[in-house]
Amino acid sequence: MNPKPWWRKLGHASLLLVAAVYCVFPIYFMLVQSLKTAQEDVFGNPLIVLNPTFENFEELFERKGEVRGFVGSVLRRSYPFLDWLENTIVVFAGAVAVTLVASILAAYALGRLRPPGFRWWRRAIFAAYVVPHTILFIPLYQVVLRLHLDDNILALVLIYPTLALPFCVWILSAYFQHLPREVEESALVEGASRMTAFFRIILPMSRPVIVAAGIFALGTIASDFTLASVFLLSEHNQTIPAGLGTMEVALDELLAVAGINLMAIPVVLICAVFARGYVRGLTAAMVEGA
Amino acid sequence: MIARRRDIQLAYLLLAPALLLLLTVLAYPVGWEVWTSLTDLSPLKDGPPAFVGLENYGRFLADPEFWRAATVTVVYAAVTSVAKLALGVGFALLLARPFRGRALVFLAIFLPWAYPASVSVIGWYWTLSPPIPTAYSVFMGNVKYAVDSALGGGAWAFVSVTLFNIWRGSSFIGVFLLAGINAVPPELFECAVLESKSAWRRFWLVTVPLLKPFFALAVFLSLTMAFADLANVWMLTAGRIVFPVIGTHAYWLAVKGGQFGPASALSLMLVPFLLAVLLVLFRMFDPPERERA
Numbered sequence: 415m416n417p418k419p420w421w422r423k424l425g426h427a428s429l430l431l432v433a434a435v436y437c438v439f440p441i442y443f444m445l446v447q448s449l450k451t452a453q454e455d456v457f458g459n460p461l462i463v464l465n466p467t468f469e470n471f472e473e474l475f476e477r478k479g480e481v482r483g484f485v486g487s488v489l490r491r492s493y494p495f496l497d498w499l500e501n502t503i504v505v506f507a508g509a510v511a512v513t514l515v516a517s518i519l520a521a522y523a524l525g526r527l528r529p530p531g532f533r534w535w536r537r538a539i540f541a542a543y544v545v546p547h548t549i550l551f552i553p554l555y556q557v558v559l560r561l562h563l564d565d566n567i568l569a570l571v572l573i574y575p576t577l578a579l580p581f582c583v584w585i586l587s588a589y590f591q592h593l594p595r596e597v598e599e600s601a602l603v604e605g606a607s608r609m610t611a612f613f614r615i616i617l618p619m620s621r622p623v624i625v626a627a628g629i630f631a632l633g634t635i636a637s638d639f640t641l642a643s644v645f646l647l648s649e650h651n652q653t654i655p656a657g658l659g660t661m662e663v664a665l666d667e668l669l670a671v672a673g674i675n676l677m678a679i680p681v682v683l684i685c686a687v688f689a690r691g692y693v694r695g696l697t698a699a700m701v702e703g704a
Numbered sequence: 705m706i707a708r709r710r711d712i713q714l715a716y717l718l719l720a721p722a723l724l725l726l727l728t729v730l731a732y733p734v735g736w737e738v739w740t741s742l743t744d745l746s747p748l749k750d751g752p753p754a755f756v757g758l759e760n761y762g763r764f765l766a767d768p769e770f771w772r773a774a775t776v777t778v779v780y781a782a783v784t785s786v787a788k789l790a791l792g793v794g795f796a797l798l799l800a801r802p803f804r805g806r807a808l809v810f811l812a813i814f815l816p817w818a819y820p821a822s823v824s825v826i827g828w829y830w831t832l833s834p835p836i837p838t839a840y841s842v843f844m845g846n847v848k849y850a851v852d853s854a855l856g857g858g859a860w861a862f863v864s865v866t867l868f869n870i871w872r873g874s875s876f877i878g879v880f881l882l883a884g885i886n887a888v889p890p891e892l893f894e895c896a897v898l899e900s901k902s903a904w905r906r907f908w909l910v911t912v913p914l915l916k917p918f919f920a921l922a923v924f925l926s927l928t929m930a931f932a933d934l935a936n937v938w939m940l941t942a943g944r945i946v947f948p949v950i951g952t953h954a955y956w957l958a959v960k961g962g963q964f965g966p967a968s969a970l971s972l973m974l975v976p977f978l979l980a981v982l983l984v985l986f987r988m989f990d991p992p993e994r995e996r997a
């Protein structure tokens with residue numbers, strides 16, 4: 415192909431710039447706010463921060479039950495942010511792990527073992543996305559009560575996987591189904607059990623797809639706000655989104671923005687590290703022989 | 705075939721954890737909803753619930769409020785889905801060919817989805833309707849006033865929900881379609897360039913058919929999220945719902961009105977439509993059969 419004229423290059427570059435700014439601006443804005451002092455929040459330029467400070471972040475960790483100052487005792491509630499952080503890590507790690515294990519097992523069954531009607535099994539599992547979550551929490555609460563998990567983060571470890579599971583089963587089983595039979599057959603012929611063949615051959619092969627499923631699960635789980643606020647009632651059992659939802663925004667705006675960033679940054683970093691694998695995994699899963 | 709029979713048994717065993725999760729968390733509650741939608745169950749009423757048949761459904765069909773909510777929901781789902789797809793396709797095409805700094809632009813486009821919506825929705829809420837003392841509250845107040853006076857009270861809140869949905873969804877769809885484009889052998893695009901000069905024609909004749917399964921899956925996920933969108937509408941409008949979607953309407957009936965029966969009926973009304981869409985789309989994104997099982 416002949417080289418592109420300069421105006422097309424410029425057009426391409428400016429499109430890229432517009433797209434990047436559109437995507438990043440809201441995140442940039444929240445990051446800037448969280449680094450501001452109260453004074454700059456009121457009088458400064460909203461788009462930049464002149465004297466960045468971490469005091470909002472520090473305050474999140476400091477305020478645990480201790481009353482600071484006389485006025486503070488009346489106006490400002492304290493937040494057990496460390497508890498929230500711990501709960502969030504446990505819930506997210508647990509839910510992603512449960513999602514991955516359950517969906518890899520189910521996908522192996524559907525993609526490799528192929529019980530009769532496996533296509534319809536897979537479709538039925540995917541059809542779970544049809545269920546609207548609108549008022550589902552009312553009957554779900556009965557289930558949670560019966561399991562004695564009310565106000566317990568384990569309830570979320572149980573509920574969250576269903577948000578991501580159907581998609582994960584779909585892409586993993588599509589990938590397993592694409593793998594040629596010979597892949598594990600040679601191992602089986604040599605006397606290895608199905609389990610050995612699975613752990614030694616199939617699982618290492620499908621790393622990119624498992625990464626894709628994991629990142630999808632993390633992104634989906636981290637975006638829930640409603641379920642967390644419904645099922646975690648007492649302050650010390652809440653996750654960060656549920657906790658931030660209870661904050662008095664008019665008084666603690668900067669603190670809450672700092673909380674948002676504290677939760678978002680680790681999730682974003684994990685996603686960024688695996689971003690390339692995520693795309694590769696989706697490609698491998700959806701396209702035959704890729 | 706003993707081996708085959710043992711394989712099938714093993715398959716059911718491996719399916720069990722996933723099915724168990726879905727049964728307890730989704731199937732039982734949905735069953736409850738279906739049953740409740742046929743009764744007048746309410747926490748405000750004593751005595752056992754009475755069976756009322758399809759009355760709850762029938763009442764809504766005669767209710768102008770319902771039709772208003774349904775219209776808003778459909779418009780919301782259509783507008784956000786089209787916008788997300790258009791932007792997503794744009795992102796994917798921008799990133800399709802290598803250029804300097806591609807990794808950075810890719811990360812930028814990946815960010816809105818990777819940034820947890822549970823907290824970014826809170827952030828959007830204050831950015832769009834900030835607490836009074838902040839430096840940008842006057843500016844945002846003016847925007848809100850302008851939009852509300854042009855489109856009616858509460859419009860700004862609804863516009864902001866739409867913007868948020870599109871912002872986050874276009875990122876997911878863009879990355880998803882990029883995964884699709886990556887799978888297409890570059891020779892195919894090169895052949896297409898020789899066949900037709902018009903980039904627009906090439907897009908419809910080559911790119912779209914090749915990416916069909918990706919489009920189908922993306923459209924479906926986008927629709928279900930829009931139809932069931934409760935959390936975003938709720939958070940961004942802080943519960944002051946001026947433009948009800950079916951989800952918030954049902955939530956309002958159940959939580960504020962204690963009318964579990966009608967609320968269940970209302971939230972279930974979307975299910976047949978989504979199922980119908982899904983059945984059509986399955987044909988497009990089902991993994992193709994390569995070897996005979």
